Amino acid sequence: MKEIEHWYDEKYDEWERLERHKIEFDITRRYMDEYITGENLDILDIGGGPGRYSIYLAEKGHRVSLLDLSKHNIKVAKEKSAERGISLEAYIHGNALELHKHEGAYDIVLLMGPLYHLIEESDRKAVVKEAVRLLKSNGIIFASFISNYAPIQDYLKGLCPIENIDDILIYLDNGENQGDKGFTIAYFTDYKEAKDLMNNFGLRERAFAGVENILGSKEKEINMLEESEYRKWLEICYQLSQDENLMGTSEHFLHIGRKNG
Template structure:
């Protein structure tokens, strides 16, 4: 995971969800869905890949007791700096989501796994990440997992730069879902791309009852330049439309980021 940490130590994650309309829609869609599925604010939440705290602070501001962890030390430093101006406390730690041994079994009502899964290129590590998330989750608790669809991903990279119109690269992502930092045309860092069917099968295998499956941003990241010309009114019109269709099966494969949520049986 050193390559992943090195990447995020030099990337401004704190700006990612606010810099343009295509990115804002990811956050706004996700929090609207959280408002519907998480429920009362007495719940204990673990955000096991909190980044710089966008979702952790949103939930804590609403009264939830949030624990925020992340693999990247810089991210935890930024969260701790923000906490100095908050009226509440939040437990924070640098943590690898494949080893949550610092937490006891059945510690949380909700586990947000919104990043670790798609940075694990080995299947055994992805399984360990899900197993750890479920271990620390209480019975009937909510597991939230984010993933990046591989078929959308290939479309996005070739529209971003024609050098990625490379049969070997496109076939690798299609067939294995894997991208490695040492690949000749690596456009990100160590990452794993999946599909809606694969994620639903993963939940079923782990005895997790699917509650919701939705596209966080849809196709808008591919239309970022156009979306940034919209007025606030037009953006909000699209947001409401997106919210009305984001659970459609066909939309899941068209989205840059997708979340699947389920209840631990």
């Protein structure tokens, strides 16, 4: 955890990441708009980085608490929300594996970061179990995963020189990244494995999406389009996002589930 915290504190700008990856941000927000209904909801964003989604939802009038492992991300979240004239309910420096909150306290729980970084299956299960515990009956959970095809898609976007083919394909057999290949400690998952993980907790799956799907390898070109054309491609992406034939073309998966009442 210290290595991951150091990565986000000292080496990586998570706020700017979603400036570069507009497709991921816009498709995820589209799903939030579809499944987060009602007003003045209590929302907990676990591992929400500098609060991109927290701030978006707070601007809609919801009561949002942000928890993140990185002190730097929490600092940025405070600055960015102040710039927009809003304040989150809480800015919590904490560990997703060590939550101490009341059971059934939240209408919505976002788990859109921690599952990227937990190599041990037991830890991934523990985090999901705790997130579900914090949900009210019929509450909604959003959980994000990095696809084990993401390294391939990342190389394809820039047609980066390939030194060793096995370094790219290895994640299809073993999703573990030990932090020695340009990214911090991470776990890349098959979409069926991700679905199976979430199904362990009695959730009613509302949607499972391959976020970027066919747009992933053309991300830079798509981002440069004029707004009207960008929106057309984004709509195509959204309509294809639940097509299981295309799951491997995405860098991120998004599970949306409802807790049984």
